[in-house]
Amino acid sequence: MMKILVTGGAGFIGCNFVRRALRVKKDWKIIVADALTYAGNLENLEGLKEKYNDRYDFIKIDIRDKESVDELFKKEKFDGVIHFAAESHVDRSILGPLAFVETNVLGSVNLLEASRKYFKSDKSRFLHISTDEVYGALGDEGFFTEETKIVPSSPYSASKASSDLFVLAYHKTYGLNVVITRCCNNYGPYQFPEKLIPFMIKRALDGEPLPVYGDGRNVRDWIFVDDHNDGTILAFEKGRAGEVYNLGARCEKRNIDLVKLLIEKLKACLKDKKDFKEPEIAFVKDRPGHDFRYAIDPSKAESELGFKPKISFEEGIDLTVKWYIENEGWWRRIISGEYLEYVEKQYGGK
């Protein structure tokens, strides 16, 4: 049995990863380590202990706390770490960058230090989940490859880029067995309703206007979360030590087109509900430093790892819209006072 630590496993991508990995990797024991911040939710992992028993465990731990991290690594002797834990929302990083430095930089270095000292063997691997945002913005043309210069724009992406550099330094300096993946924008079930897709669905269901930043022409490259997670497993198992792999599904959309598509999908799903009214789109003040376009070239992951996304955008969006309609209780329960305060600060009651 391989003992794998999954940090941030109670968050959006992490919880989808844990469910998938427990199903397909029958020789893995997964220990989820998560601080349960506003974005982490134990409900996302419900039923796993009962179903997988001694192949699954959860431990509440803050990766900023070096002593607790050291203690965990000393005790468990991991065969691998898959590091999802992070502060992940760009707009929050603009309102308050420090939490991003503490978790994304310091927290990641705490994990690297513990891995270097207490990993079970030289074969134990540290997989760092990074983002295409470290490459900054593209114009109308071109794609991000693994050779693209790192020029992050936001405090969030600067903190992720910084942790990437530490991960690579631990490979060069200490010979730690590391791999980095950089994925494009994910969507799917369990995404916190602050990110574009679930935020717009929530607003539409609540009859509120949909705030599109700037002129809505910014482009994002989208991937269904399960496809990202299949790429994560491949990179963990087949990636070459010290290498970076871009993951993406070649699926660019302008924000405004995506928001209009979501309205159409919601209208189709809710056609029998008389109280659902078509929401208005409100063009609001642009995000400072808003990257114009992201577009991933995933050729290296395709050729070296055999990475191949399976879910089309049409299928993935249908599934996601349906999930948020059917799981209204889930997102209503996580919208706390803190969430309302954040929305007020970010959107000013609009």
Ligand code: NAD
């Ligand atoms: P998320 O915000 O939904 O979840 C983050 C998780 O990390 C939460 O469970 C939270 O409780 C936990 N966490 C935060 N601070 C912690 C701390 N100090 N100690 C322990 N746990 C802590 O994020 P997500 O969207 O699932 O993203 C997961 C990872 O994937 C992040 O590293 C992010 O940078 C990366 N990523 C995300 C996307 C995307 O589109 N969402 C795309 C590419 C890469």
Ligand code: TDX
């Ligand atoms: O209300 C909004 N209005 C709007 O126009 C929100 C929340 C977003 N947007 C725009 C900004 C972006 O161009 O939509 C696009 C997507 O925004 P987010 O969902 O905030 O994602 P993004 O900033 O692209 O970052 C995401 O992808 C890369 C994740 O949050 C990161 O964690 C990941 O690394």
